[in-house]
Amino acid sequence: xxxxxxxxxxxxxxxxxxxxxxxxxxxxxxxxxxxxxxxxxxxxxxxxxxxxxxxxxxxxxxxxxxxxxxxxxxxxxxxxxxxxxxxxxxxxxxxxxxxxxxxxxxxxxxxxxxxxxxxxxxxxxxxxxxxxxxxxxxxxxxxxxxxxxxxxxxxxxxxxxxxxxxxxxxxxxxxxxxxxxxxxxxxxxxxxxxxxxxxxxxxxxxxxxxxxxxxxxxxxxxxxxxxxxxxxxxxxxxxxxxxxxxxxxxxxxxxxxxxxxxxxxxxxxxxxxxxxxxxxxxxxxxxxxxxxxxxxxxxxxxxxxxxxxxxxxxxxxxxxxxxxxxxxx
Amino acid sequence: xxxxxxxxxxxxxxxxxxxxxxxxxxxxxxxxxxxxxxxxxxxxxxxxxxxxxxxxxxxxxxxxxxxxxxxxxxxxxxxxxxxxxxxxxxxxxxxxxxxxxxxxxxxxxxxxxxxxxxxxxxxxxxxxxxxxxxxxxxxxxxxxxxxxxxxxxxxxxxxxxxxxxxxxxxxxxxxxxxxxxxxxxxxxxxxxxxxxxxxxxxxxxxxxxxxxxxxxxxxxxxxxxxxxxxxxxxxxxxxxxxxxxxxxxxxxxxxxxxxxxxxxxxxxxxxxxxxxxxxxxxxxxxxxxxxxx
Numbered sequence: 332x333x334x335x336x337x338x339x340x341x342x343x344x345x346x347x348x349x350x351x352x353x354x355x356x357x358x359x360x361x362x363x364x365x366x367x368x369x370x371x372x373x374x375x376x377x378x379x380x381x382x383x384x385x386x387x388x389x390x391x392x393x394x395x396x397x398x399x400x401x402x403x404x405x406x407x408x409x410x411x412x413x414x415x416x417x418x419x420x421x422x423x424x425x426x427x428x429x430x431x432x433x434x435x436x437x438x439x440x441x442x443x444x445x446x447x448x449x450x451x452x453x454x455x456x457x458x459x460x461x462x463x464x465x466x467x468x469x470x471x472x473x474x475x476x477x478x479x480x481x482x483x484x485x486x487x488x489x490x491x492x493x494x495x496x497x498x499x500x501x502x503x504x505x506x507x508x509x510x511x512x513x514x515x516x517x518x519x520x521x522x523x524x525x526x527x528x529x530x531x532x533x534x535x536x537x538x539x540x541x542x543x544x545x546x547x548x549x550x551x552x553x554x555x556x557x558x559x560x561x562x563x564x565x566x567x568x569x570x571x572x573x574x575x576x577x578x579x580x581x582x583x584x585x586x587x588x589x590x591x592x593x594x595x596x597x598x599x600x601x602x603x604x605x606x607x608x609x610x611x612x613x614x615x616x617x618x619x620x621x622x623x624x625x626x627x628x629x630x631x632x633x634x635x636x637x638x639x640x641x642x643x644x645x646x647x648x649x650x651x652x653x654x655x656x657x658x659x660x
Numbered sequence: 661x662x663x664x665x666x667x668x669x670x671x672x673x674x675x676x677x678x679x680x681x682x683x684x685x686x687x688x689x690x691x692x693x694x695x696x697x698x699x700x701x702x703x704x705x706x707x708x709x710x711x712x713x714x715x716x717x718x719x720x721x722x723x724x725x726x727x728x729x730x731x732x733x734x735x736x737x738x739x740x741x742x743x744x745x746x747x748x749x750x751x752x753x754x755x756x757x758x759x760x761x762x763x764x765x766x767x768x769x770x771x772x773x774x775x776x777x778x779x780x781x782x783x784x785x786x787x788x789x790x791x792x793x794x795x796x797x798x799x800x801x802x803x804x805x806x807x808x809x810x811x812x813x814x815x816x817x818x819x820x821x822x823x824x825x826x827x828x829x830x831x832x833x834x835x836x837x838x839x840x841x842x843x844x845x846x847x848x849x850x851x852x853x854x855x856x857x858x859x860x861x862x863x864x865x866x867x868x869x870x871x872x873x874x875x876x877x878x879x880x881x882x883x884x885x886x887x888x889x890x891x892x893x894x895x896x897x898x899x900x901x902x903x904x905x906x907x908x909x910x911x912x913x914x915x916x917x918x919x920x921x922x923x924x925x926x927x928x929x930x931x932x933x934x935x936x937x938x939x940x941x942x943x944x945x946x947x948x949x950x951x952x953x
Contacts, residue, residue: 387851389847389850389851392780393780393781418853418854418855419853420853421850421851421852421853422851422852422853422854423853426851426852427848427851429844429847429848429851431844434843434844434845435844435845435847435848436845436848437845437848437849437863437866437867438845438867439866439867440862440866448854448858448862449852449853452852452853452854452855452858453853497848500852501852503852
């Protein structure tokens with residue numbers, strides 16, 4: 332079997348808060364193959380974005396740190412890599428697009444300059460070559476009249492266009508991994524679909540693996556081959572998307588899927604009630620306890636759930652769920 | 661929607677933020693008038709000596725000849741020197757010291773503030789303690805000591821003014837850096853592999869500039885005042901004329917010939933006021949919080 336492009340082993344990230352040290356990512360392992368799309372799903376505060384920042388070596392200084400585990404990128408451990416080495420990798424081998432296209436572009440530089448800057452830093456292109464390449468990239472993300480738009484400042488563009496510009500910037504150096512941290516949360520629904528289409532097409536063209544962080548189950552079903560459901564800093568469930576949506580083995584996954592409304596082909600007077608997952612994500616203080624952290628919200632709660640942290644239960648279809656009751660579900 | 665095709669050059673067009681700021685500046689009538697006056701004063705300082713070539717050190721007439729009489733527009737001082745020539749030549753010195761001292765405060769202040777605000781931690785602690793040290797120094801006394809010890813040459817006076825007034829710029833720069841470094845586009849730049857230098861000077865600093873520009877404009881005015889204060893006390897290069905020096909050397913005759921003190925005083929007042937008004941206009945133009953009004 333081929334070595335995966337990215338292999339994360341037992342990653343633990345600690346965040347220092349006023350109440351002490353909390354493991355915001357607790358013993359997380361997963362792998363990502365070249366060209367694959369892996370999706371992280373979960374509510375806010377479950378550690379999805381933290382995982383992304385850790386992969387980039389961008390954990391907030393003095394607050395967050397990698398307390399254990401390995402992030403093996405093509406065999407190299409990024410958890411141990413020097414700052415200079417990480418800087419080379421960032422934007423070149425692994426790049427990232429952010430949630431807020433409105434605020435994630437530098438307001439005082441034109442978008443052409445910002446894309447050209449990345450190219451010059453990583454590929455040593457000349458000013459002119461970088462500019463030409465930037466225009467080509469803007470064209471690739473389907474911005475109309477790229478030559479004219481390259482000289483525009485971010486405030487002259489719409490949200491969707493800015494997110495395209497961000498994608499162009501992220502893809503400038505043909506990265507092997509693209510991390511998309513809720514790339515469409517701040518955008519209109521119609522624009523969301525365009526951005527996902529674009530990401531899908533670009534993946535086909537460039538062969539980049541995508542880590543898609545999202546709340547949007549619909550986007551997961553459409554974009555990703557495999558998914559990881561995160562809950563309170565721990566993996567709840569991992570496996571192929573269609574298998575998980577078909578038969579979730581973790582009560583949290585089940586809850587998330589039931590939350591999504593289904594469009595009915597025939598309008599009838601009876602409507603299914605939308606199910607919600609009761610309660611909220613536990614506070615950071617609760618993280619790291621030796622029990623199932625979902626227990627307080629779970630309808631399948633038993634003694635065992637409070638007695639110890641659930642072991643991952645593996646299934647034949649490459650699905651695995653961290654729940655004591657996974658078999659029964 | 662189609663956009664008109666832009667020219668084939670590879671340079672970005674349309675400096676929109678600049679045009680927008682200029683529109684805001686233009687709305688401030690006082691600032692525009694002050695800017696015009698300031699341009700006039702600058703031209704006078706540069707071309708005045710050629711257009712009115714009287715030597716400011718030469719005794720051209722009897723002392724205390726009042727303005728307008730006996731052929732001298734602004735009269736003569738206690739040694740019989742032409743006051744108009746002195747004002748014109750003094751303008752250059754006053755403006756030059758004002759500008760170069762302000763430039764020095766900006767250089768020191770921005771460097772210290774940027775490093776402190778960007779790196780935080782121990783770097784910030786050390787740099788801000790140094791800043792606080794300079795803040796609590798009695799400014800006039802300290803610069804007097806410097807000038808008295810190392811001689812009253814123009815570079816030394818400039819240095820003495822600059823070294824005591826950079827703290828305000830440093831604090832403003834640091835606070836802007838602290839705010840901007842947490843913004844998403846800085847993280848985004850970091851995520852695309854930008855080095856610390858690039859983050860500091862290409863990403864954060866340009867966004868932190870507006871309040872720094874306003875502060876440094878005001879700095880020019882206060883440096884001119886400072887220089888006037890020093891030369892009034894006699895701490896000035898005796899080989900050049902400056903406005904403060906004219907006031908200082910004529911101060912004994914203030915009751916007999918008030919105009920010898922008043923005229924250079926008005927020159928200082930008008931110039932500093934003009935600079936302050938321009939600074940105020942820049943504040944209107946560059947402060948995003950005032951834009952929406």
